[in-house]
Amino acid sequence: MAFDDPTPPQIGHGVAVLVELPKHAGLNGVLSYRTTQPLAAGQLLRVPLGRRVVCGIAWGDDASGGAPQQGLGAAPTASDMAAPVLRDVAEALDALPPLDAAWRDLVTFAAAYYQRSTGELALSVLPADLRELDGPALQRRLRRLDKRLGRTPPSAPKKRRGKAVPEDEVTPDPVPPPDIEPPALPDLSDEQQAVLDALAACGAEPVLLHGVTGSGKTEVYLRRVAAALEAGRQALLLVPEINLTPQLEARIRARFPGRVTVAMHSGLGPAERLQNWLAAHLGWADIVLGTRMAVFASMPRLGLIVVDEEHDPSYKQQEGARYSARDLAVWRARHQGVAVILGSATPSLETWHNALPVPEGNGRYRRLAMPTRIGAGVLPQVRLIDLTRLKEQFGAKQLRDQPFAPPLLAALRERLDRGEQSLVLLNRRGYAPVLHCTACGWKSDCPHCSAWRVFHKLDRTLRCHHCGHAERVPRACPSCGDPDIQPVGRGTERLEEQLAAALPGARIGRIDADTTRAKGSLEAQLAQVHDGDIDVLVGTQMVAKGHDFRRITLVASLQADAALFSSDFRAPERLFALLMQAGGRAGRDAAQAARSELWIQTWHPQHPLYAALTAHDYPTFAAGQLLERQQAGLPPFAHLALLRCEARTQEAAVAFLAELARRAAELQTQQPAWAAILVYPPVPPSVQRVANVERAQMLVESPSRPALQRFLAAWLPSFQDEARQPGTRVLRWAVDVDPLAI
């Protein structure tokens, strides 16, 4: 690759600079400029672009083929191309070391894989504030950071006329931690010890740590982090949603006093995000704890990557470059020759398949298991309640008004009497998913979306969860005027109300997206649970994962069945993971574990998913799912891309995709290797219209990943072409490689 060339451009020569330009611009984001000083590849710059001055990254010398950026945004003509007059680099931010080759390779790979421009991806993963900084502002930020961390800022690299600044000279040395008494460590369980021995021996091979909930995976991560820090390296810890686990950050800081831990996630303010990024990039931070965006952290001494709860869908970015941070973490670790640990009690089927030995799987990862809970704690006993029998016994009305089977209610009361906590899961917020008029059949649909508006009783609104459209609840039916409009179905608000009625005196709490909007409110509510101020917690999947609740001994899931029959082939996998994780919140204290239970109310108690769940048997569940996937030609046995299109009308969206399909067929006749790729007809997604925009999607399936990659790259120009056609009514289109939700 051209940018690996360590020779910097000569003074007065052209330099290729990466700027934030989308792929549509056709340049992959590389433009040429003139420089009057030697620039190392990866150096952050300020460069003129059109009428603005923007952030750029020196990407190699001019031979790497940037288009000239000249004039005031004028399009280059053929004669300009012959003798380009380059604009000058405005400024080099040389108080910062350049982004290293490993980082540049990572963004180059990610951009190509997810079909984005390198410039767009590379700059979008830098903190917004960094992109705005000029030299003096950067100096001020560095001094502030230096004060906070007590480190000396790097001096600007020595300028040597026409000579490279070798990368190892700008890579910071690790700073020895101050002498602070480390906290006492727990004695490792035999399983933890065995896993750690194996990890110490297995070098940079990717590892799946398959440990049941409460088996002590976090302790294993922390020991490996400690080993990396001792070796003078930095550690990167990825978690699905950091707000959900404030505990973890505190635990890491307590474990590594004197070391610098920084967080990277979207909940941080811009100034803090920049500080933390700088600390990582300068090598001052030893540990980076972050969500998916942190996979792009610049870490010059990276020595370990951990991906906790690797199966979690939030590792997949759902807009812009739709990258999978888990997959990029594995790529990055392999590319840099560092260890990566993927941890989960319910691995994604892709990862499981990678970790199964040949011939069942493909043996790419090492699999290490921790099948038992810490302190001889047992996993919760699973109890299935047959809703069909319940309905026969009590009638439909009773089931609506009082949604708990009598034995479940008795079990909840028992917990209450013993002073233990319960968690009731319902994956639907609001009071009721729809309001309905008993006289004329009117339903609270959203005028802008193909969806119902949800009834929120607290503020008496009807709110669309897709477009946000909210209105006061009408007093009477807007269609026929009848005053008898009724909530249909149940959300967490209503469940909270029904629980309060069924369990007089119990302190009931609710945690969902509605109760946690204010900053800090989730932390406060979780603290209430941990402090024992709540007896029964009602919540959505937000509370099902990751939390180390010590006093919960009962978890109940009230209506989970929908996922069994979803058109999304990943729905059963997600349901299994959710229920396993939710059950995993119960009985985490070994003293109480023996009587911990996971209750599931279902219309389909015979379903094999529930049988596997009852036996806590992930491998059997996974084997069944993998067999189905293999027979149906689905991931991990095939590779998918999903094309999404938005337009004012459904016809326009479908026509756009249909035209692309036609062009795909043309391409396929040209290249025999692409003949096996299937392009399915365009279809509307489950919610077809959102905020008055019609959506359509088209699935592309390939038995080979490289073939799909090359095919998409060849196909993409026709998208740009088609979208530029005069009279096109397409608003947006996007390519989602390895889509998670179909």
Ligand SMILES: Nc1ncnc2c1ncn2[C@@H]1O[C@H](COP(=O)(O)OP(=O)(O)OP(=O)(O)O)[C@@H](O)[C@H]1O
């Ligand atoms: N060796 C040990 N000795 C005593 N306690 C331990 C040990 N290892 C872990 N623990 C404790 O056991 C509990 C569960 O551990 P941890 O949270 O790491 O489990 P986990 O495998 O990450 O679970 P989950 O997948 O449910 O998040 C924690 O409270 C932790 O402090």
Ligand SMILES: [Zn+2]
């Ligand atoms: Zn809407």
